[in-house]
Amino acid sequence: MTRYSLFSLLRNALNYHEDWPRAWRSPEPKSSYDAVIVGGGGHGLATAYYLAKNHGITNVAVIEAGWIGGGNTGRNTTIVRSNYLWDESTALYEHSMKLWEGLSQELNYNVMFSQRGVLNLAHNQHDLKEIARRISANRLNGVDSEFLTPAEIKDLAPIIDLRAGGRYPVLGASIQRRGGTARHDAVAWGYARAADALGVDIIQQCPVTGFRIENGRVSAVETAKGTIEAGKVAIAVAGHSSVLAKMAGFRLPVQSQPLQALVSEPVKPVLDTVIMSGAIHAYISQSDKGELVIGAGADPYIGYGQRGSLPVTEETLAAVCELFPMFRRMRMLRQWGGIVDTCPDASPVLGMTPVDGMYINCGWGTGGFKSTPGAGWVFAHTVAKNEPHDLNAAFSLNRFRTGYLIDEHGAAAVAH
């Protein structure tokens, strides 16, 4: 692997940048691997990287039906934060946040992590109380979290209309100053390059069609490129988790719905922080290219079409126009949906399955991107040791039997 540095940049500049090597190989699958990871998004690639780096397991394949980072990794609104309510969630997301803070150096790949702060707005008395409670919970768990008055919000983002047309008055906000955004494609590419350098095979355009399970233990993955023997199988496929689980003969508590996002035409810098309003499903930031990146709500019904429904778009844009009157004349360039699989308690499933040697990472709902490094880290531990890490022990599939749910619905600073 060519190490990216100022020196390599200068050297390649002399050749007009025509001799950069490929960032990762594109091998044909071998007949057998110690571990096969299904799903080449951020989570699958991060899992492969930490399996190789932290646990020395390098005979690993990542199998992706489409292209790496082509699913939810490339479809989210790139927000990173860790100000969740419950202890279990905070521990996991904060572990992730700490990895984000060193990720570009760790991977030798610029993921453009920008700690520009993330605000969660309050529009009514209930929101204010919820924010006060969450800020206190965050601080007790060692996560930076502060309250902002309307004047402080206006100071930070002068383009906001605090009266919001009278419909959504802004009464305050929580802010996590260490939160921010990252370049989502770069996260997939950075992990792919780093995992590949440690010997992981990344196999794209290779849908999984079934599993070979004997005596309750998985032994192989059937794919479009033939049967691949596997000592262990780790599933990290987000929206299609139920489809894969059905192939393996177990059920999940998730429902898959399109979560929608839009980007506008690029404009001069107007917003240098991230403003979220869970109550009215509007999440907005400005990319380095100048586009407004707008996150909307999820369709209320199950869907595998990666587009999202028009009433949801309309509701979000109406709210954005009230909060930021100057955006009324902006034109939207693109709109799309990513299929998020959400658990009844809006927390992920990250751990063992009823099948021996098979592990699952799913149910992230709207939290998948921000958790990428941390989820990969603890999932790799789970796969390597055949038992969960302390940080993901609570996120077992078994919690739906014991009733120990981690209810982040409405608590996680967003409405799911």
Next chain:
Amino acid sequence: MLVIPCPHCGPRCEIEFSYGGQAHIARPQDPAAADDATWADYVFMRDNTKGVFLERWVHSHGCRQWFNVARHTVTYEILASYETGAAPPNLDLESQA
């Protein structure tokens, strides 16, 4: 925009309706005898089908009646709607198109 055929009011836009998830989930016959796994399956586990899916809707801003719909979750084509309690229409539920 989905146009959902309410069995009572006819075709209406999706914004008039609320979603009720998977249809035809039977409550355990003998609740006192059901173990935790049975309850988990009944309360939380869902088919989440990619393909033709039988689901519940309620016409919140219309007749306020619950009913069932057979809808393809990839193409979003609505194949049938029928009253709660009626048997589902004879459809190929395994097709994924």
